Amino acid sequence: MKRTYTLLMACLFMVMVLYPLSIQAQSDFKPGFVVLISGDTLSGWVDYRSNMLSTKVCKFKSAEAAAVVSYSPQDVMAYGFPNDRYYASKYVQEDSATVFMEELVRSKINLYTLNGAFYVEKEGLGIEELVHEFREYYSEDGVLHRTRANKHIATLNKYMNDCIPMIEKIERVSLTQSSLIRLIKEYNECSPGAPVVVFKESKPWFAAELGVAVGVSHTSLSFSAKDESYLHLEHSDFGATTYPVGGLLLNLRSPRVSEYTSLQLETHYFKTGFEDQNSYDWFGTLYENEMEISMSAVKLNLAVRHEFNSKTLQPYANAGIALNFFQDREIKHMQYVRRTAESTPEVRNKDDKEFITNRQTGIIAGAGFLYNLRKSKMSAEIRYEYGLDVHNFERVNSLNSSLTSTTGTVSFITGYYF
Incomplete structure (x- = not known):
């Protein structure tokens, strides 16, 4: 069951990432111009891509509905967009190639950038x-x-x-x-x-967008134990639980440096729980377990977001890290021990309020769409989070890795940016 769930999550993640990457190939034409080798300037529509392809080819249309003409750096002197980017054809000696460099400053000394270099x-x-x-x-x-x-x-x-x-x-x-x-x-x-x-x-060095988010998450919890003290967790199957989430969003970007890449900061709150009943035989003794785990946490996410074009419906992908700061983190555990099948069970209360860690680290990746309104925008995203050990290492002998625990979370998050 766990392997099937992991496989499904991996497939979902591949779809989330590959879908926006596939539409990255779509063009995004904006009013622009091309400077021919003769020095003449052609005005029309130019593909406004912010990836490495912009250094190798310029796609031009004389009119919005006209056929596309591709120019290489050997074909034209430059291309650009009014009051925006300007690309000049330059020979890079280190690469022995002619490419389109983005020109940042034109003066007695000109400044260019190419793939992060100046x-x-x-x-x-x-x-x-x-x-x-x-x-x-x-x-x-x-x-x-x-x-x-x-x-x-x-x-x-x-x-x-x-x-x-x-x-x-x-x-x-x-x-x-x-x-x-x-x-x-x-x-x-x-x-x-x-x-x-x-x-x-005319573009600012810094811009920030504040928003709110609501959504739903679906989390699975699993343990793997090598020590007999934690066999009740090794045999557990907590399955998955679904719960609501909500919080604040902050998107930070530098339009002057990059039109489409930004830093996404988020804080969410969630509360959830897991239950399991299991039994196992250990050297002729039967152990029966009833467990409840409750969690509530403030989640902090830090991710790099890349948007793929500037249409009204704008796809994006992001990846980063997540920190869960647990508030409620109790595990209730009743164990019934039978020496024989007919014997009266010995009841052991093994509740532990400190078994769950107070801070969990994870990695996140997601893909979604932004819907650009006149003065605001909305977002819808599918996200996967892989959480590392959720148990408190102080309760476990971590030297021999006697216990490991992970969480896997699929979330659907909607946001509104003011």
Whole structure:
């Protein structure tokens, strides 16, 4: 039964993840433009994807209902979207390939990003990646040391050596969009030569959405024991229980950095319980058990969410960690011991209010849809959570792993973001 349930959950998880990934291939055309090799600009509709495909191909339509034309970085000089992203065709020496780099700043020094890395370009110096360089060496006593050489600082000094006051500021710069953009703006004030154009400048660095959530969860609980003290749990079959959940949602994102990737924070409250009756024979003695486990907890979830397009109905997937802080965590256990089948049972009360841990860790993964309203949005998500040991290790000899316990939870969660 447990293996069947696990298999069903694994299949459900695969469907949840693969379905939104399959629709990722769908295009999301927005008003944009393409700059041809001749320098002419074609206005129309451009595919607005936020994945690695945007660095390798540009899909263009002259009209919303027109046929799609695909351009490679060798076919055009650039493509982009008004007051938004701009991609320039550039040759990456390290990869020996020409790709579309997202241009962040255009000035006397241009700033680009490609797959999380940053590049600077200046007339006469070409284009160069800003990287941390690590060096390894052995000390006199034979210990291996690893140091960071901050190669990006040397690169920036080379590109900005016509402005001495920038040296101190370069030393403090970090390899982030906001820090590098601010540095180039300051350099241009010190050594003017071209106006500063910052792409996506109208988009904020930080945005937050607060919401509420309600839903229903279906949780299974299982134990595996190697010690005779916990055979009543080894033979247990608590099955699964269904219960309501509710809480608060907070979505944090940086539209300037990524349109579709965000950090999802959640707090939920739930209360549930499990029951089981079992019996087993141990060296000629019959043990009968009646058990009830009650749990209530405040759940904290931290996950990375990725949305796949900007349509009204917007699919997404997320993955992260969960922490359950148990409030009510009691196990009631009555055991009846019979030396023979006809003997009067010895009754043992083995209740333990501390057997369940006060904090459980788990991993979560889910997929769902966002429905974008005028000033708010709604969400619907199917989620799976795999919870690690739910019992208190202080009650168990953990050195020989005499007892393990896990939970598996499938939830359907609906949310409303203000």
